[in-house]
Amino acid sequence: MGLLLWLVFSSAHASWGVNMTPGATEVSRSVFDLHMTIFWICVVIGVIVFGAMFWSMLVHRRSVGQKPAHFHESTTVEILWTVVPLLILIVMAIPATKVLIDIYDTSESELDIQITGYQWKWHYKYLGEDVEFFSNMSTPRSQIENRSAKGEHYLLEVDEPMVVPVGTKVRFLITSADVIHSWWVPALAVKKDAIPGFINESWTRIEEPGIYRGQCTELCGKDHGFMPVVVEAKSKEDYADWLAERKQLAAAEKELTSKEWTMDELMVRGEKAYVTACAACHMPGGEGLPPMFPALKGSAIAVGPAKGHIDIVVNGKPGTSMAAFGKQLSEVDIAAIITYERNAWGNAVGDMVTPKDILAFKQAQE
Amino acid sequence: MSAVIDPGHVGHGHAGHDHHHGPAKGLMRWVLTTNHKDIGTMYLWFSFAMFLLGGSMAMVIRAELFQPGLQIVQPEFFNQMTTMHGLIMVFGAVMPAFVGLANWMIPLMIGAPDMALPRMNNFSFWLLPAAFGLLVSTLFMEGGGPNFGWTFYAPLSTTYGPESTTFFIFAVHLMGISSIMGAINVVATILNLRAPGMTLMKMPLFVWTWLITGFLLIAVMPVLAGCVTMMLMDIHFGTSFFSAAGGGDPVLFQHVFWFFGHPEVYIMILPAFGAVSAIIPAFARKPLFGYTSMVYATAAIAFLSFVVWAHHMFTVGIPLTGQLFFMYATMLIAVPTGVKVFNWASTMWRGSMTFETPMLFSVAFVILFTIGGFSGLMLAIAPADFQYHDTYFVVAHFHYVLVPGAIFGIFASAYYWLPKWTGHMYDETLGKLHFWMSFVGMNLAFFPMHFVGLAGMPRRIPDYNMMFANFNMVSSIGAFMFGATQLLFLFIVIKCIRGGKPAPAKPWDGAEGLEWSVPSPAPYHTFSTPPEVK
Numbered sequence: 055m056g057l058l059l060w061l062v063f064s065s066a067h068a069s070w071g072v073n074m075t076p077g078a079t080e081v082s083r084s085v086f087d088l089h090m091t092i093f094w095i096c097v098v099i100g101v102i103v104f105g106a107m108f109w110s111m112l113v114h115r116r117s118v119g120q121k122p123a124h125f126h127e128s129t130t131v132e133i134l135w136t137v138v139p140l141l142i143l144i145v146m147a148i149p150a151t152k153v154l155i156d157i158y159d160t161s162e163s164e165l166d167i168q169i170t171g172y173q174w175k176w177h178y179k180y181l182g183e184d185v186e187f188f189s190n191m192s193t194p195r196s197q198i199e200n201r202s203a204k205g206e207h208y209l210l211e212v213d214e215p216m217v218v219p220v221g222t223k224v225r226f227l228i229t230s231a232d233v234i235h236s237w238w239v240p241a242l243a244v245k246k247d248a249i250p251g252f253i254n255e256s257w258t259r260i261e262e263p264g265i266y267r268g269q270c271t272e273l274c275g276k277d278h279g280f281m282p283v284v285v286e287a288k289s290k291e292d293y294a295d296w297l298a299e300r301k302q303l304a305a306a307e308k309e310l311t312s313k314e315w316t317m318d319e320l321m322v323r324g325e326k327a328y329v330t331a332c333a334a335c336h337m338p339g340g341e342g343l344p345p346m347f348p349a350l351k352g353s354a355i356a357v358g359p360a361k362g363h364i365d366i367v368v369n370g371k372p373g374t375s376m377a378a379f380g381k382q383l384s385e386v387d388i389a390a391i392i393t394y395e396r397n398a399w400g401n402a403v404g405d406m407v408t409p410k411d412i413l414a415f416k417q418a419q420e
Numbered sequence: 421m422s423a424v425i426d427p428g429h430v431g432h433g434h435a436g437h438d439h440h441h442g443p444a445k446g447l448m449r450w451v452l453t454t455n456h457k458d459i460g461t462m463y464l465w466f467s468f469a470m471f472l473l474g475g476s477m478a479m480v481i482r483a484e485l486f487q488p489g490l491q492i493v494q495p496e497f498f499n500q501m502t503t504m505h506g507l508i509m510v511f512g513a514v515m516p517a518f519v520g521l522a523n524w525m526i527p528l529m530i531g532a533p534d535m536a537l538p539r540m541n542n543f544s545f546w547l548l549p550a551a552f553g554l555l556v557s558t559l560f561m562e563g564g565g566p567n568f569g570w571t572f573y574a575p576l577s578t579t580y581g582p583e584s585t586t587f588f589i590f591a592v593h594l595m596g597i598s599s600i601m602g603a604i605n606v607v608a609t610i611l612n613l614r615a616p617g618m619t620l621m622k623m624p625l626f627v628w629t630w631l632i633t634g635f636l637l638i639a640v641m642p643v644l645a646g647c648v649t650m651m652l653m654d655i656h657f658g659t660s661f662f663s664a665a666g667g668g669d670p671v672l673f674q675h676v677f678w679f680f681g682h683p684e685v686y687i688m689i690l691p692a693f694g695a696v697s698a699i700i701p702a703f704a705r706k707p708l709f710g711y712t713s714m715v716y717a718t719a720a721i722a723f724l725s726f727v728v729w730a731h732h733m734f735t736v737g738i739p740l741t742g743q744l745f746f747m748y749a750t751m752l753i754a755v756p757t758g759v760k761v762f763n764w765a766s767t768m769w770r771g772s773m774t775f776e777t778p779m780l781f782s783v784a785f786v787i788l789f790t791i792g793g794f795s796g797l798m799l800a801i802a803p804a805d806f807q808y809h810d811t812y813f814v815v816a817h818f819h820y821v822l823v824p825g826a827i828f829g830i831f832a833s834a835y836y837w838l839p840k841w842t843g844h845m846y847d848e849t850l851g852k853l854h855f856w857m858s859f860v861g862m863n864l865a866f867f868p869m870h871f872v873g874l875a876g877m878p879r880r881i882p883d884y885n886m887m888f889a890n891f892n893m894v895s896s897i898g899a900f901m902f903g904a905t906q907l908l909f910l911f912i913v914i915k916c917i918r919g920g921k922p923a924p925a926k927p928w929d930g931a932e933g934l935e936w937s938v939p940s941p942a943p944y945h946t947f948s949t950p951p952e953v954k
Contacts, residue, residue: 106765120771123771
């Protein structure tokens with residue numbers, strides 16, 4: 055036991071930190087100051103009240119021969135200890151109100167990013183920039199299942215972080231595609247619920263380049279604990295380069311739809327896309343978690359006619375957790391995933407669904 | 421009605437007759453009983469069984485969180501454990517324990533022969549095993565039990581919920597009916613059956629706090645019933661109360677839930693306030709300081725509890741003015757709560773104190789509950805709450821008000837009145853051991869949660885980054901210690917029932933109240949002739 059404790063407590067990343075950090079923005083620092091102010095007020099009150107109680111417990115005991123007094127009422131002190139706390143509260147409410155008003159001022163933003171929560175990933179869309187992408191946790195299963203050593207940013211790392219420029223007022227428009235999530239980055243002091251059917255606003259202005267990490271903070275189902283938020287703040291120039299690169303990538307991605315794909319190419323891409331988009335529910339081996347998340351291995355849809363398979367992936371199944379992926383994923387990824395699902399884990403339909411088929415299916419729907 | 425009344429019970433009011441018969445024999449005594457002491461005993465045993473069940477689920481949670489990585493359970497099951505732990509502790513352990521104490525003690529404290537509505541009393545108890553049998557059975561159903569947290573936010577609990585949700589809804593309905601009937605019974609008893617001379621302002625504070633709790637229950641349990649009924653409609657009958665896709669509003673769910681939920685947290689603490697207000701004066705040998713202000717403070721807390729619900733929802737995006745209103749209203753609760761704490765401290769001041777187990781639990785109650793109150797005050801500050809909300813800081817906060825609050829209040833009450841219930845003194849040495857191990861275990865388990873919460877660990881996650889590892893391990897060790905200690909309590913209670921030093925009618929020299937005027941153990945029927953209160 056002692057050895058075990060020593061091993062854990064001496065490990066490099068373990069921390070004995072006991073307090074919030076001031077964070078990386080003006081707002082986060084004022085929130086931190088508020089937090090410390092209230093904390094010290096509570097400490098002072100605590101020392102006085104508990105001090106009196108402990109003094110009393112030491113001195114006013116029968117074992118030291120103390121005879122009980124009989125006082126049991128005093129309107130004066132009752133009024134006193136009603137009014138004094140009230141005044142302390144008013145003193146606390148003033149700075150809190152100021153900070154709150156500041157936090158609610160989302161006007162005059164220079165960059166708008168729409169954040170959409172999905173089970174269990176985030177989607178970031180740079181409004182007016184034609185750039186959008188999903189952000190998935192990148193910690194491998196093997197680390198979670200203790201089969202390999204855990205990295206420094208275990209569970210707090212993603213494939214595509216949100217990138218923002220420093221010194222810029224960034225407004226977040228936060229919503230959800232399924233259940234309620236909550237987008238939180240402690241260093242920015244931004245925590246806002248992502249609610250289906252609502253768009254919540256929040257904002258930040260980061261001063262220093264750096265990587266800021268957070269997590270989903272509203273229970274959103276099975277993988278709630280595996281839905282990190284990573285924000286990378288870059289200098290304005292680096293941000294501009296990054297944005298240009300993302301735009302090129304997006305254009306290249308669109309061209310892929312018209313490319314002639316081979317079965318092998320689709321299977322390789324399909325496996326990768328399946329793992330990020332589908333495996334959380336249907337499991338990497340396609341066995342699912344029935345009855346909430348049905349198996350795909352040997353399922354009637356996955357080995358049935360291709361049209362039905364395309365339909366459920368593109369349109370989802372209302373009233374269940376199966377989301378409509380038609381707008382979430384590219385035609386290429388949808389085609390690759392469907393092809394993969396029809397030909398993996400012993401499903402051997404042998405046919406191939408191409409990005410053009412998906413495009414044709416979507417156009418026929420419109 | 422009169423045709424089914426047991427002839428043996430008809431003669432209750434006639435003096436001289438009622439001393440000749442005791443309880444019926446065998447199992448049917450417990451099934452059919454309308455005696456407030458029997459029903460109180462059953463409530464207390466039931467709640468203790470639920471406490472152990474809900475506690476064992478907490479042990480699963482803490483075992484999984486002992487180290488980073490997934491070791492023992494998978495996330496789906498982890499979520500079922502957190503959900504069931506919350507539901508069972510709130511509805512199965514704390515609330516029935518207080519109803520049990522009310523059943524046993526309120527008639528004895530106000531000089532009433534029994535509860536006002538004895539048959540309903542029986543029914544409201546027996547609904548509970550049915551409700552919890554149903555709730556726990558969902559764990560064995562295909563797809564598992566409720567996994568959406570004890571707050572069951574829609575649409576996670578509706579569109580995305582497991583199939584067993586319908587059973588969960590039915591179980592909540594049964595618990596709600598039971599609570600409402602129990603509350604009506606308490607209110608009716610207090611308002612109608614007080615002994616001559618027992619005016620409202622002479623009632624013991626436990627009776628006062630329960631009267632106010634009764635009204636809170638009657639006001640909010642129907643709101644919970646409405647909430648789960650809307651869920652049922654959404655799931656099975658095609659309505660869209662909480663579904664944005666159908667024009668509904670997921671935030672409406674949270675408003676309705678917390679309109680119930682916030683008064684609910686006071687339902688779980690007010691009776692403990694009352695019990696502690698009896699115990700501290702008894703062991704300080706000095707009358708309670710500020711009785712009148714205690715009553716008013718309780719009423720003020722109850723009133724405020726109806727206008728602060730959205731402080732649970734500071735991050736859902738309510739408008740600035742709403743945010744400010746709920747922040748100020750929440751901060752105001754600190755005033756009457758502070759009055760109570762100051763009154764308790766003043767009661768101790770210049771008393772002649774001894775520290776038997778009930779007093780130890782009561783003093784720990786005051787100190788640790790106040791710590792929970794401090795973190796509550798911090799949480800009330802909306803901008804700071806954006807950092808605290810849904811982190812382990814919140815978990816630390818509500819465990820500090822519920823464990824040393826509600827649970828220690830119940831332990832204090834149990835030790836204080838066990839001699840009256842059983843006719844024996846409990847083992848004082850073991851009682852003190854139970855206190856100290858609970859005290860150390862509880863603080864070890866919950867205090868570090870403040871730290872990991874402030875460092876950024878969200879609640880309800882089965883796995884975490886290494887930076888949270890140290891304090892999580894400390895928490896788990898404390899939780900195992902606290903959990904194991906409760907088996908000692910079971911042993912102490914059984915030992916006390918089976919024997920021990922015979923208890924006099926009034927085993928505590930400083931205690932006040934009518935309950936100490938009847939022999940120990942309290943006879944099956946008491947106050948058939950009402951006592952005169954001067």
